Amino acid sequence: DIQMTQSPSSVSASVGDRVTITCRASQGISSRLAWYQQKPGKAPKLLIYAASSLQSGVSSRFSGSGSGTDFTLTVSSLQPEDFATYYCQQANSFPLTFGGGTKVEIK
């Protein structure tokens, strides 16, 4: 199985801050990576696929980069609705696996 490791596990930030979350795969997955946002009591929402492609309807504040084993999700200017937990997911092979999550909290 491909293990996905996210860091940090939590981050405190203010509205307007730039936030970067990293995700590392235990083996190379090319660009086959997705990022999801999850708010309390809600299902995850697809933000980014193929490492850097923005899902339709998602704010351009979100961007993704990376390939191989190292990936990043950046929120350029944090908005109140962006406080949530973010997960990466490798889309290279079954079994599909997720990172442990990064909680973005209000400072």
Next chain:
Amino acid sequence: QVQLQESGPGLVKPSETLSLTCAVSGYSIANGYYWGWIRQPPGKGLEWIGSLFHGGNTYYNPSLKSRITISRDSSKNQFSLKLSSVTAADTAVYYCARHTAQFYFDYWGQGTLVTVSS
């Protein structure tokens, strides 16, 4: 607009079988995509359980494979999960979701909490 809705018992006894159904609207599950199940224990992360390809093949998480069955009823446009011999460790919110051939989950159900307890 594609919509998915999970249904099933919210409480299952230990050693019994958890059974959930996902009703899909806005797209025929027989026409394309994969249809999967993901779970999330309270306060924890996401775990992929398994997926059903529109052509009928199934793919299961090896960690659960011996206990899982995913099937479909195309006439009702729904697919189902059965997880046998449950324990408290199977307590989680269970989501059904659609994923692309590139394995990205683009539509999700709202999730249903299943508690395993006597």
